Amino acid sequence: MFTYHYAQPDDYHFSLDSIQFAELVAKNLQTRTDLKSMRILDLCAGCGVIGIELSWHLRDIRKIHFIEVQDIYTPYFQKNIAIVNRPELQLHWHLLNYDELLKKEWENKFDLIVSNPPYFQSGQGILSPSSFKSRCRFYLDSTFENFILAIVNSLAPGGQAYFLQRPLQLHGHDLFANVQQLLHKENVSIKKVTQIRGTDVILVDKLK
Numbered sequence: 204m205f206t207y208h209y210a211q212p213d214d215y216h217f218s219l220d221s222i223q224f225a226e227l228v229a230k231n232l233q234t235r236t237d238l239k240s241m242r243i244l245d246l247c248a249g250c251g252v253i254g255i256e257l258s259w260h261l262r263d264i265r266k267i268h269f270i271e272v273q274d275i276y277t278p279y280f281q282k283n284i285a286i287v288n289r290p291e292l293q294l295h296w297h298l299l300n301y302d303e304l305l306k307k308e309w310e311n312k313f314d315l316i317v318s319n320p321p322y323f324q325s326g327q328g329i330l331s332p333s334s335f336k337s338r339c340r341f342y343l344d345s346t347f348e349n350f351i352l353a354i355v356n357s358l359a360p361g362g363q364a365y366f367l368q369r370p371l372q373l374h375g376h377d378l379f380a381n382v383q384q385l386l387h388k389e390n391v392s393i394k395k396v397t398q399i400r401g402t403d404v405i406l407v408d409k410l411k
Contacts (some may be wrong), residue, residue, distance in 0.1 A: 204344065206259045210251045210282035212275060219382065220356050220367060221319050223399045225253045228317055228365050229260030229314075237314075238263035245269045246301060246318040246366075247350075250279040254294070266293040268313070272300050302345045304353035304393055312357045316364035320350055351382055354391055356405060364407040379403065387408050 211217060224308045232238070238261055245254030248269035256263045269280065277298065284294050303309065368378055382393055382405070392408045 204334070206256060207283070207286055208400050209252055209255075210246055210279045211252075212279060214340070216248055217319075218254050218400075219331070220399050220402055221252045224319060224365070224367055224404065225256030225317070226260060227292065227399065227404060228395065229257055231254045231365075232315070237254040238274065239265050241266075242316045243267045243305060244316045244389075246304075246316055247320040248280070249319075250275070250276050251283050251294070251296075251350060253319060255283060257317065257373060258289070258292055258294075259285075262312050265291060265294040266295070267297045268297060270297045270299050270301060270304070272298070273359075274298055288391055300344050301353045304357040309353075309357045312326075313357040314362045316354055316358055316362070318350075318354070318364070320366060321344065322367075322369035347378065347381075348385055351385055355386065355391055355409065357361075358391075358409045360406070362409050364409075365396075366407075367402045368405050370401075370403060379405070 209217075235241070239263065243254065243257070243264065243266065245251060245257075245267060248254060248271040251269050254267040254269055258267060271277075271280075277296065280296055284292075287294075303313075354366070358364055368382075370378075378393065385406075386393060390410045392410065394406055396404050396406045398404065
């Protein structure tokens with residue numbers, strides 16, 4: 204079920220994964236009493252659907268940051284916040300590569316991170332003639348490993364990150380095992396919490 208009629212590029216539409224993902228995260232947070240002060244990031248935001256959906260389900264949310272690397276999404280994000288038309292919301296757009304989150308200035312910045320990142324790594328499929336479409340589907344602007352490390356660095360102690368991850372065993376990869384290995388020395392816990400339409404929902408808890 205769509206809560207808003209979103210503006211989005213004709214060449215690449217978000218899937219129901221994002222809508223159902225936001226609803227799932229909202230259900231997990233619905234008993235929290237600190238939503239008004241929570242610092243939230245929608246990472247690899249596209250046109251902002253996940254963060255906006257989250258604010259629809261959790262009406263006490265007040266501030267969400269959105270990070271996206273492709274400028275083509277900027278006007279669609281602006282149209283969507285106009286559609287939402289909730290002046291009490293502070294919705295901040297950042298046109299950035301998520302590698303920036305590895306820097307000191309972003310350390311411990313967010314209490315909650317949500318993300319539907321690219322599903323495939325370079326070499327795991329045929330790239331589209333459209334650079335825009337390829338960057339939506341494949342890790343071309345950086346790496347999957349940097350995506351994970353960026354989440355850990357920018358997540359505050361006690362914070363949580365939820366992201367979608369397509370199982371890639373058919374491509375000879377176990378990305379969840381890769382994440383576990385990458386983070387085994389970090390002060391975090393990681394687990395699969397469920398699946399949405401065949402895609403794993405991963406939860407990272409940063410310990411206090």
